[in-house]
Amino acid sequence: MKLLHGTTAMVTGSTRGIGLAIATEFAKNGATVILHGSKKSRYGLDALNMVKKYSPASSICFFDVANRKDVARECGRILRQHPKIDILVNNAGILASALLTSMTYTQWDRVIKTNLYGVFFVTKAVLPAMISHKYGRIINMSSIAATLGDWGMTNYGASKAGILGFTKSLSKEVARYTITVNAICPGLVDTGIMDNVSAEYVSKMLAKIPLRRKASAAEVAQLITFIASAKASYITGEAIHINGGWV
Template identity: 40%
Template sequence: MAELNNKVAIVTGGAKGIGQAITKELAKNGVKVVINYNSSKGTAEKLTTDLKAEGREVYAVQADVSKIEDSQKLVEEAVQQFGRIDIVVNNAGITRDSTFKKLNEEDWRKVIDVNLNSVYNTISAALPHLLESDAGRIINISSIIGQAGGFGQTNYAAAKAGMIGYTKSLALELAKSNVTVNAICPGFIDTEMVREIPENVREKIIAKIPARRLGNPDEIARGVVFLCKDGEYITGQQLNINGGLYM
């Protein structure tokens, strides 16, 4: 079991939705959290203020992690603020759904850049610091869509599947260095993104889930803490938190 108190984590897309839940759960467990956001300045500032009022050590950094220069700045600010990096949670993600016949190049590239290329960008900058940690953790928030596909989501599915392949390969490379690399693959989680799905479609999705409900962002966050705290012998794996929808 790794002691999380005073460890330092970067959570990309850490101000909203699943990312916010991860930020809160890590902070509750004594982790110093760098909350990365791109355009959600107000939400990030409020989250930072609220957590500091609870005595948590958090710091918000604006960075578009689809750009390598921004990712390098994010890592530099994290080290300047807290002196080290032990955990990176690659959570930043967007959707631009469309059937492939109608999918334009811009929406293809944007989803790949934000969901997949950002993982390269952040880890390439953070890896030297993770290698210095006594319990380095890389956790990539993939998706059930990367495992099973999704209608109108070729771009999103490709990016999320790419995260899984990346996770396995990097886990092989870093196992000897005491850095674990894992993916969490959420199913349909009760977030703003899922609430945008038309209600009749959402009801059909829920009917197919053996647990008969959407997941909660906190359930994903607890999976992250599990891998950080108790996952020293778990690497290269996919932790499926999906209510049994994909097995």
């Protein structure tokens, strides 16, 4: 039997990159997937068509994870269609790199609201249904930036470190309902989020990684698929690193 047979999973930020890799891997492993994008685009339709090859009942929704009212409205609609969401992956996130001395308040706010508030808003909207069914897997995408930090990433690092604290605390609150909560901390991954980072900077980061390469999005997705499965029932409250030995 496939790892996620018969489950329903919601993956935020899943029209491209790691999110799409997660959604696709979930579908291959038997889940019905609810994809998510911040707004309607060709990426969303292309992503849905890809996932539907493996899971025809999958669907897509669009809302801004940083907007509390949008999240509540759309998640309410989704829960009326799918009263049982077994797996939630909070993957939606953005970068807005700048040194603190030149970082604007808008750059700070956008990253914190999307990366951290978004996790809070979506989890709060979906969690009651998990509690009602006494089962769930919540997986929050953090980053190596949460523990190592780096130049130009005070906003991003703070948001991802906040996710670690959120994960640890929530895991204790919901364990009695057979709900696990874990964070995934990728290192350098070969996705579009690094497109605006200079080649020189990427080379410097690769030099710090013992395996001397980026992770593929598929490698991250395969790890998350295991954590989302029944086989990972005793893993909760953890920050799981996948970084090629970068410490």
